[in-house]
Amino acid sequence: MEVSVELILQACWETLYMVSVSLVFGSLIGLPLGILLVVTRKGHILENTLIFSVLNPIVNILRSIPFIILLVAIIPFTRLIVGTAIGTTAAIVPIVLHIGPYMSRLIENSLLEVDKGIIESAQAMGATPLQIIFRFLLPEALPSIVLSITTATIGLIGVTAMAGAVGGGGLGDLAITYGYQRFSTITIVVTVVILVLLVQGVQSLGNLIERKIRRM
Amino acid sequence: MIEFRNVSKIFKSKTRTVEALKNINLTIEKGDIFGVIGFSGAGKSTLLRMVNLLEKPTSGQIFVDGQDLSKLSEKDLRQAKKNIGMIFQHFNLLRSKTVFDNVAMPLKLRKTPKSVIEERVNELLHFVGLSDKANSYPNQLSGGQKQRVGIARALATNPSILLCDEPTSALDPQTTTSILQLLKRVNQEYNVTILIITHEMEVIKQICNRVAVMQNGEIIEEGTILDIFSKPKTETARNFVRSVLKDEIPQSIFNILQSNGKFSKIYNMEFIGESSGKPVLSQVAKSFAVDVNILFGSINELQGVPFGNLIVELQGEEAEIARAYDFIVQQNVLVNEVVRNGS
Numbered sequence: 089m090e091v092s093v094e095l096i097l098q099a100c101w102e103t104l105y106m107v108s109v110s111l112v113f114g115s116l117i118g119l120p121l122g123i124l125l126v127v128t129r130k131g132h133i134l135e136n137t138l139i140f141s142v143l144n145p146i147v148n149i150l151r152s153i154p155f156i157i158l159l160v161a162i163i164p165f166t167r168l169i170v171g172t173a174i175g176t177t178a179a180i181v182p183i184v185l186h187i188g189p190y191m192s193r194l195i196e197n198s199l200l201e202v203d204k205g206i207i208e209s210a211q212a213m214g215a216t217p218l219q220i221i222f223r224f225l226l227p228e229a230l231p232s233i234v235l236s237i238t239t240a241t242i243g244l245i246g247v248t249a250m251a252g253a254v255g256g257g258g259l260g261d262l263a264i265t266y267g268y269q270r271f272s273t274i275t276i277v278v279t280v281v282i283l284v285l286l287v288q289g290v291q292s293l294g295n296l297i298e299r300k301i302r303r304m
Numbered sequence: 305m306i307e308f309r310n311v312s313k314i315f316k317s318k319t320r321t322v323e324a325l326k327n328i329n330l331t332i333e334k335g336d337i338f339g340v341i342g343f344s345g346a347g348k349s350t351l352l353r354m355v356n357l358l359e360k361p362t363s364g365q366i367f368v369d370g371q372d373l374s375k376l377s378e379k380d381l382r383q384a385k386k387n388i389g390m391i392f393q394h395f396n397l398l399r400s401k402t403v404f405d406n407v408a409m410p411l412k413l414r415k416t417p418k419s420v421i422e423e424r425v426n427e428l429l430h431f432v433g434l435s436d437k438a439n440s441y442p443n444q445l446s447g448g449q450k451q452r453v454g455i456a457r458a459l460a461t462n463p464s465i466l467l468c469d470e471p472t473s474a475l476d477p478q479t480t481t482s483i484l485q486l487l488k489r490v491n492q493e494y495n496v497t498i499l500i501i502t503h504e505m506e507v508i509k510q511i512c513n514r515v516a517v518m519q520n521g522e523i524i525e526e527g528t529i530l531d532i533f534s535k536p537k538t539e540t541a542r543n544f545v546r547s548v549l550k551d552e553i554p555q556s557i558f559n560i561l562q563s564n565g566k567f568s569k570i571y572n573m574e575f576i577g578e579s580s581g582k583p584v585l586s587q588v589a590k591s592f593a594v595d596v597n598i599l600f601g602s603i604n605e606l607q608g609v610p611f612g613n614l615i616v617e618l619q620g621e622e623a624e625i626a627r628a629y630d631f632i633v634q635q636n637v638l639v640n641e642v643v644r645n646g647s
Binding site: 203206208209212213215216223224228230301 | 399
């Protein structure tokens with residue numbers, strides 16, 4: 089049995105849905121978490137050993153669990169949040185939990201790239217910690233953050249391929265169920281081509297935005 | 305006015321303890337352009353950062369206009385910083401903001417009305433000569449222009465004190481001079497007290513009226529710029545002075561002098577102020593039976609006072625040279641015999 093165009097379009101839609109919703113929620117977790125990981129560290133503007141030494145290992149633990157295991161391990165939690173453990177929406181919960189900590193590390197790195205002298209000049213001006221974050225750190229790190237989010241988005245596209253394990257659908261699921269299990273080479277080729285184009289598109293868009301905002 | 309009272313700073317890490325500042329006592333008067341010179345690691349950068357509490361003293365107090373800043377709440381301290389501008393060696397401008405927005409930043413942080421910001425920023429950009437660069441980004445500017453933006457930004461909140469952290473160390477000599485001239489105008493036109501730290505004696509020579517020499521966390525010498533240049537007491541100060549007033553005679557010249565066989569003595573003469581205008585050497589040559597051979601000469605201006613330096617060889621009878629020496633001393637000229645190597 090060959091795959092139909094409708095099925096491919098359906099899978100494309102599911103992938104885009106999972107990627108975009110996870111990206112929004114992942115950023116909502118990753119951005120504040122990344123900022124906290126920077127400003128509470130030793131010697132920084134809101135040094136707080138307690139917060140840092142709690143958040144840092146949590147991020148590490150979540151990042152060290154392979155996604156496929158996280159997917160099944162948190163099924164009860166998923167059911168609690170979205171009412172079901174099966175389907176595209178249900179897949180988003182573990183994806184967010186996976187990508188959030190990953191993004192926090194990327195954002196953390198982007199913020200750490202900002203020259204210490206910038207923070208010093210802000211302090212000399214009498215800026216409050218919040219002003220330092222929103223008027224100095226984030227604007228200066230923005231080009232780098234855009235590239236971080238681009239990298240995270242591409243990572244997300246890969247992660248959604250595994251969502252099929254909980255009936256999440258998407259292009260990866262299609263490739264496994266039709267292409268691999270039913271020996272449909274054309275399905276494998278088509279899904280891979282679509283995924284390659286998707287990744288290329290995301291990367292180019294990210295680079296374009298980064299170049300627009302980096303005044304060099 | 306800035307006053308350091310018994311200020312010490314100790315940095316502790318797991319492996320070692322560093323005493324960055326040792327019992328510093330220093331007063332910088334209103335209107336001064338006060339220079340602190342020292343090699344890297346001498347503690348001058350820590351000293352500067354104590355004034356706006358970017359570094360907190362381990363012990364001792366710092367008074368800015370009579371106020372001990374370490375006693376203030378976070379909120380009051382932020383308010384007090386309005387009065388203390390700061391510029392940096394690497395400028396520390398926001399790359400993501402235009403020149404205008406960089407200069408406006410200290411005012412925006414204080415929620416100043418837009419119209420006031422616009423007027424003040426344009427005035428300052430005009431003052432530093434960058435009116436045409438308001439919409440440029442820092443990456444489009446040269447080093448000197450970036451420091452001008454830094455100076456305009458530091459002046460935005462109308463401070464009475466400007467802290468300068470090696471402001472010209474990243475600039476070429478010509479740009480250095482133009483930035484120093486600008487700082488001098490800041491001091492005169494905006495009535496701003498300037499504290500400047502540097503490792504370049506040239507900076508001190510060009511704009512400071514007082515100077516402190518730092519070494520190993522201590523102030524080893526302090527005084528007016530004329531004091532330090534004419535009578536340096538420590539070896540470190542002497543070396544810094546020598547770095548801009550070259551008064552060394554090359555060995556090859558000594559050798560030539562020695563080979564001609566006549567009896568002679570070499571003197572280093574320093575003329576300060578009025579005595580620079582006197583034709584002392586010509587009088588010596590006319591009144592005594594000695595020949596005068598000028599080996600080296602230079603004249604500088606320190607704080608508007610001419611400061612001349614001559615190295616001369618007096619040839620003749622020993623007794624006659626001694627009489628000439630006495631005459632020179634009477635003319636208010638500082639004379640020292642230059643001891644020749646190996647003789």
